[in-house]
Amino acid sequence: MMVLFLAVGGDHGSDSVPIVLLGLAFVLLGAKLGGELFERLGQPSVLGELGTGVLLANLAPLLGLDLSPLTNSETFTVLAELGAILLLFHVGLESTPGQMMAVGGRAAAVATVGVIVPMILGYLVGVVLRPQESWMLHLFLGAMLAATSVGITARVLSDAGALGRPFARVILGAAVIDDVLGLLVLAVISGIITGASSGAALGAGGIVWIVFKAFTFLVGALVVGSFMSPRLFRGALALRSKDVVQTLALSFCFLLSWLALQAGLAPIVGAFAAGLVLEDVHFEENVQRGNRSLHDSLAPLIALLVPVFFVRLGLLVDVRSFATPGVLVFAMSLTAAAIAGKLVCALVVPRALSPLTVALGMLPRGEVGLIFAGIGAALMLDGHPVIDPGAYAAAVFMVVVTTLATPPLLLWSMRRDARASA
Amino acid sequence: MMVLFLAVGGDHGSDSVPIVLLGLAFVLLGAKLGGELFERLGQPSVLGELGTGVLLANLAPLLGLDLSPLTNSETFTVLAELGAILLLFHVGLESTPGQMMAVGGRAAAVATVGVIVPMILGYLVGVVLRPQESWMLHLFLGAMLAATSVGITARVLSDAGALGRPFARVILGAAVIDDVLGLLVLAVISGIITGASSGAALGAGGIVWIVFKAFTFLVGALVVGSFMSPRLFRGALALRSKDVVQTLALSFCFLLSWLALQAGLAPIVGAFAAGLVLEDVHFEENVQRGNRSLHDSLAPLIALLVPVFFVRLGLLVDVRSFATPGVLVFAMSLTAAAIAGKLVCALVVPRALSPLTVALGMLPRGEVGLIFAGIGAALMLDGHPVIDPGAYAAAVFMVVVTTLATPPLLLWSMRRDARASA
Numbered sequence: 104m105m106v107l108f109l110a111v112g113g114d115h116g117s118d119s120v121p122i123v124l125l126g127l128a129f130v131l132l133g134a135k136l137g138g139e140l141f142e143r144l145g146q147p148s149v150l151g152e153l154g155t156g157v158l159l160a161n162l163a164p165l166l167g168l169d170l171s172p173l174t175n176s177e178t179f180t181v182l183a184e185l186g187a188i189l190l191l192f193h194v195g196l197e198s199t200p201g202q203m204m205a206v207g208g209r210a211a212a213v214a215t216v217g218v219i220v221p222m223i224l225g226y227l228v229g230v231v232l233r234p235q236e237s238w239m240l241h242l243f244l245g246a247m248l249a250a251t252s253v254g255i256t257a258r259v260l261s262d263a264g265a266l267g268r269p270f271a272r273v274i275l276g277a278a279v280i281d282d283v284l285g286l287l288v289l290a291v292i293s294g295i296i297t298g299a300s301s302g303a304a305l306g307a308g309g310i311v312w313i314v315f316k317a318f319t320f321l322v323g324a325l326v327v328g329s330f331m332s333p334r335l336f337r338g339a340l341a342l343r344s345k346d347v348v349q350t351l352a353l354s355f356c357f358l359l360s361w362l363a364l365q366a367g368l369a370p371i372v373g374a375f376a377a378g379l380v381l382e383d384v385h386f387e388e389n390v391q392r393g394n395r396s397l398h399d400s401l402a403p404l405i406a407l408l409v410p411v412f413f414v415r416l417g418l419l420v421d422v423r424s425f426a427t428p429g430v431l432v433f434a435m436s437l438t439a440a441a442i443a444g445k446l447v448c449a450l451v452v453p454r455a456l457s458p459l460t461v462a463l464g465m466l467p468r469g470e471v472g473l474i475f476a477g478i479g480a481a482l483m484l485d486g487h488p489v490i491d492p493g494a495y496a497a498a499v500f501m502v503v504v505t506t507l508a509t510p511p512l513l514l515w516s517m518r519r520d521a522r523a524s525a
Numbered sequence: 526m527m528v529l530f531l532a533v534g535g536d537h538g539s540d541s542v543p544i545v546l547l548g549l550a551f552v553l554l555g556a557k558l559g560g561e562l563f564e565r566l567g568q569p570s571v572l573g574e575l576g577t578g579v580l581l582a583n584l585a586p587l588l589g590l591d592l593s594p595l596t597n598s599e600t601f602t603v604l605a606e607l608g609a610i611l612l613l614f615h616v617g618l619e620s621t622p623g624q625m626m627a628v629g630g631r632a633a634a635v636a637t638v639g640v641i642v643p644m645i646l647g648y649l650v651g652v653v654l655r656p657q658e659s660w661m662l663h664l665f666l667g668a669m670l671a672a673t674s675v676g677i678t679a680r681v682l683s684d685a686g687a688l689g690r691p692f693a694r695v696i697l698g699a700a701v702i703d704d705v706l707g708l709l710v711l712a713v714i715s716g717i718i719t720g721a722s723s724g725a726a727l728g729a730g731g732i733v734w735i736v737f738k739a740f741t742f743l744v745g746a747l748v749v750g751s752f753m754s755p756r757l758f759r760g761a762l763a764l765r766s767k768d769v770v771q772t773l774a775l776s777f778c779f780l781l782s783w784l785a786l787q788a789g790l791a792p793i794v795g796a797f798a799a800g801l802v803l804e805d806v807h808f809e810e811n812v813q814r815g816n817r818s819l820h821d822s823l824a825p826l827i828a829l830l831v832p833v834f835f836v837r838l839g840l841l842v843d844v845r846s847f848a849t850p851g852v853l854v855f856a857m858s859l860t861a862a863a864i865a866g867k868l869v870c871a872l873v874v875p876r877a878l879s880p881l882t883v884a885l886g887m888l889p890r891g892e893v894g895l896i897f898a899g900i901g902a903a904l905m906l907d908g909h910p911v912i913d914p915g916a917y918a919a920a921v922f923m924v925v926v927t928t929l930a931t932p933p934l935l936l937w938s939m940r941r942d943a944r945a946s947a
Contacts, residue, residue: 119599120606121786128779135772139764148766177541178603184542342561344570346828350557353829357550364543395824403822404829406768407775 119178126173127182127411133159134410147510149258152410156417157503174418183415184370186408187254191371192356193401194257194275195378197266200325203276203379206269210276212451217277217465218284221248221444228436239296243479243489246292247498248441250285252469253278254371254412255506259513260464270457270520274464275375277448281465282372283317289475290367296482296489313367320366321376324359328380336381349400352381369471416470420503424496433493434500441501442466442508460516467509472502541600548595549604549833555581556832569932571680574832576929578839596840605837606792608830609676613793614778615823616679616697617800619688622747625698625801628691632698634873639699639887640706643670643866650858661718665901665911668714669920670863672707674891675700676793676834677928681935682886692879692942696886697797699870703887704794705739711897712789718904718911735789742788743798746781750802758803771822774803791893838892842925846918855915856922863923864888864930882938889931894924 137155138148163170173179203210222245229241253275260271290313332355339347356377363373381397425431445465449458476498479490490498559577560570585592595601625632644667651663675697682693712735754777761773778799785795803819847853867887871880898920901912912920 120603120792121783123603123607124610124779124783124786124792128776128783131772131779132776135764135766135769139766139769142765178600181542181545181600185545188546342557343564344557344561346825347557347561349825349828350553350832354550354554357546357553361543361546361550364546370542370546395821399817399821400825400828402817403768403771403825406771406822407826410772 119176122172122176123178123182126176126179130155130411130414131407134414138410147259147262147514149255149262149413150507150510152413153417153507156414157420157422158417159414160418160420161422170418174415179411179415182408183412186405186410186412187371188356188360188374189401189405190254190257190261190409190412192374192378193398193405194261194266195375196381196397196401197261198272198275198379199382200329200379202272206272206276209452209456210273211280213273213277213448213461213465214280214284216451217251217281217445217448217462218249218288220447221441222246222288224248224440224444225437228433228440232433232436237484239292239299239484240489242292243296243482244437244494246285246288247472247475247479247490248437248444248468248501249281249288250468250471250475251278251281251445251465252467252471252506253282254469255467255509256464256513258409258413259510263514263517265517269455270452270461271464273452273456273461277461277465279321279372279375282369282471283314283321285471285475286317286367287313289478293478293482296484300484316366317368320363320368320373324362324373324376325380328359328376332380333382346394346400348394348397352397352400355381416506419470419473420499425500427493427496430493430496430500434497437497438501438504441468441505457516457520460513460520463509463512463516466512467506468502469506472498472505476502541598544594544598545600545604548598548601552577552833552836553829556836560832569681569684569936571677571684571835572929572932574835575839578836579842579844579925580839581836582840582842583844592840596837601833601837604830605834608827608832608834609793610778610782610796611823611827612676612679612683612831612834614796614800615820615827616683616688617797618803618819618823619683620694620697620801621804622751622801624694628694628698631874631878632695633702635695635699635870635883635887636702636706638873639673639703639867639870639884640671640710642869643863644668644710646670646862646866647859650855650862654855654858659906661714661721661906662911664714665718665904666859666916668707668710669894669897669901669912670859670866670890670923671703671710672890672893672897673700673703673867673887674889674893674928675703676891677889677931678886678935680831680835681932685936685939687939691877692874692883693886695874695878695883699883699887701743701794701797704791704893705743707893707897708739708789709735711900715900715904718906722906738788739790742785742790742795746784746795746798747802750781750798754802755804768816768822770816770819774819774822777803838928841892841895842921847922849915849918852915852918852922856919859919860923860926863890863927879938879942882935882942885931885934885938888934889928890924891928894920894927898924 133155134152137151137158139151141151141154142148160170160174222242225245225248226241229236229244233240256274256278257266260266260274265271287310291310294309335355336348336351339351356374359373359377360370361373363376364370425434446459446462448465449462452458452461476490476495479498480488480495482489555577556574559573559580561573563573563576564570582592582596644664647667647670648663651658651666655662678696678700679688682688682696687693709732713732716731757777758770758773761769778796781795781799782792783795785798786792847856868881868884870887871884874880874883898912898917901920902910902917904911
């Protein structure tokens with residue numbers, strides 16, 4: 104009879120339906136309560152959502168609960184990713200390509216400084232604390248500190264209603280360029296290490312191809328998208344169905360996220376580009392016809408899926424990995440390098456654009472830092488992983504500190520800017 | 526380098542992120558265009574969504590495209606299931622437990638007739654067309670015709686704005702009871718067959734346990750839920766966060782869907798129960814405070830996920846399985862039994878409650894029919910599957926015809942009722 108029960112239960116859909124349902128129920132509830140608590144303390148609610156995840160992940164083993172079916176669930180991972188995609192789509196909708204171009208040079212300067220300086224500092228941490236190891240490993244440590252994860256910052260800016268401010272545009276533009284640069288750095292260094300291991304060097308052609316794909320996507324999305332989207336949506340308004348604009352906009356967002364992945368970029372870069380080229384002004388006619396605005400359509404989707412993303416980010420944190428004493432010094436040095444490296448960005452931002460706020464906005468490494476560390480753990484050099492378990496724990500520490508520290512620091516800095524300009 | 530690219534692309538989340546993004550983009554677009562076409566033809570838009578799925582599944586091989594990564598994707602399956610869950614939650618919100626109890630006796634009569642008569646007719650089809658086979662196999666054919674899949678009907682009623690009408694409540698109540706009866710029939714017959722194969726008979730205790738779990742869930746959800754939900758939501762209004770009511774309502778919906786699965790029922794039964802016990806009246810204060818109403822919060826989620834459910838249902842249809850001549854006679858006989866068996870329900874519905882409309886509402890077998898057939902294909906009797914490939918193809922034909930025929934027939938019948946009462 105047990106087999107039958109499993110078959111009846113499981114076949115009402117996929118075997119992972121029960122764990123996803125239970126996970127969603129508790130993640131949504133926990134995220135809301137954690138967010139509420141932190142809001143009452145004057146802190147950003149996203150910190151409460153991250154904290155809920157950290158708390159769940161680290162209390163569950165003490166209570167004898169096993170959360171791995173949830174954290175390892177493919178569907179839960181994809182739902183979290185969809186949350187990040189919708190968040191960045193929403194963020195992109197608040198700006199236009201023209202507004203982004205206007206801050207383009209400044210954003211490029213911030214991104215370049217914010218990739219190069221952390222790389223140098225991370226390399227130096229490796230040279231000083233792990234002198235016996237190869238320069239290639241030191242270089243990989245540096246690369247791990249390069250890429251910003253823009254989700255946290257985007258959420259804080261969005262909650263504070265600051266997405267339309269020029270400094271926010273510099274941060275968002277820099278984050279997109281940062282993603283391209285981080286991809287290049289990772290590809291080049293991994294190529295060098297793989298080449299050193301296998302004897303086959305990374306050709307210049309390989310690097311050019313990576314750059315070509317990323318830029319083709321970005322330019323293509325902005326130019327073709329800006330040209331196509333007004334025409335497409337004007338056509339859509341000829342349709343009678345409910346929610347045509349919402350459906351078309353989401354399709355467009357998912358398509359560009361997929362194209363970004365094909366170009367080797369993060370899907371959220373595609374979602375952001377999709378948001379940029381869609382202008383709310385195209386949708387005025389839609390609202391005049393009694394439909395929900397795109398903004399109102401997105402809000403409930405964001406309220407459902409974005410907490411899944413942030414709670415899941417917290418769930419990945421195992422605080423026990425910081426307990427080893429030797430690891431802690433290495434971890435704190437790496438974290439200091441990660442923070443100092445991005446704070447230097449403030450030097451290339453003029454005073455009117457809130458330099459400290461911009462630099463703080465670039466701090467979080469989030470899931471991107473974990474991805475880099477994971478790739479390093481899988482790369483072998485002379486029979487050893489490039490990122491050994493100690494270095495991996497240090498990377499996780501760096502990610503956790505930069506990610507958790509950003510929301511309160513960013514909020515503090517924005518309030519300080521507001522007082523200064525008042 | 527290929528490994529690196531895969532790692533970078535894949536590690537931006539799960540490996541199934543790209544296929545889900547591309548699938549969502551095209552499924553949403555296709556569903557909207559298919560729905561629009563059928564609406565213009567005066568047909569229900571859900572038929573267009575099903576048709577989009579059937580068309581995609583059967584044209585793709587001709588074009589050399591392989592859709593199996595999408596149809597086999599765990600995440601895509603769960604997203605479809607979440608669509609069905611949110612649809613039935615929305616449907617449940619439109620009624621109260623009291624309103625459902627008022628039609629309870631009538632709904633029970635419809636469900637009982639609608640389970641017993643198709644079973645007898647399906648058994649007879651087996652006796653006449655497959656006389657050489659065991660009576661247990663004939664019984665399983667009958668069981669396969671018993672259970673209604675309420676998603677299609679709920680969608681048509683919802684689109685027509687008819688959810689609040691008494692005949693709609695009879696259909697929805699009967700569908701819930703039908704799910705419980707179907708579960709029992711399947712468990713008992715599978716138990717008999719497994720017992721005949723292994724020599725261990727299904728005990729009365731096993732059957733009592735199945736009934737006990739299902740009823741405990743239903744009574745518990747309605748009684749405890751009705752008592753708890755006003756108190757819970759009054760407490761929630763003390764929180765400051767945005768979207769508290771939406772979050773709490775969705776958590777409740779997912780929790781009850783999970784509990785239904787634990788009780789051996791379909792998750793949509795839990796979602797429907799959750800909708801029943803939540804009353805919009807609790808939420809008036811929420812709206813007065815400037816928040817989105819629960820109805821407005823659900824609409825965009827439904828617009829995103831419900832088409833995924835119906836397109837996926839269409840994707841599962843392989844029209845080539847009907848091409849075998851021997852199968853076609855068997856399939857058409859089984860389909861006739863399935864339709865006639867449910868139309869008999871009209872006899873126990875008084876004229877004021879639109880008997881034909883109620884009976885037509887019980888027709889679709891949808892994914893439930895496919896689940897039953899799949900369980901039969903996995904059950905062995907004397908070394909052969911109870912449902913062989915020919916019988917499985919016939920079951921798919923029955924499911925397709927009852928599912929595709931329902932939306933236009935139901936719309937026609939409702940319009941006829943409206944004219945008669947005008």
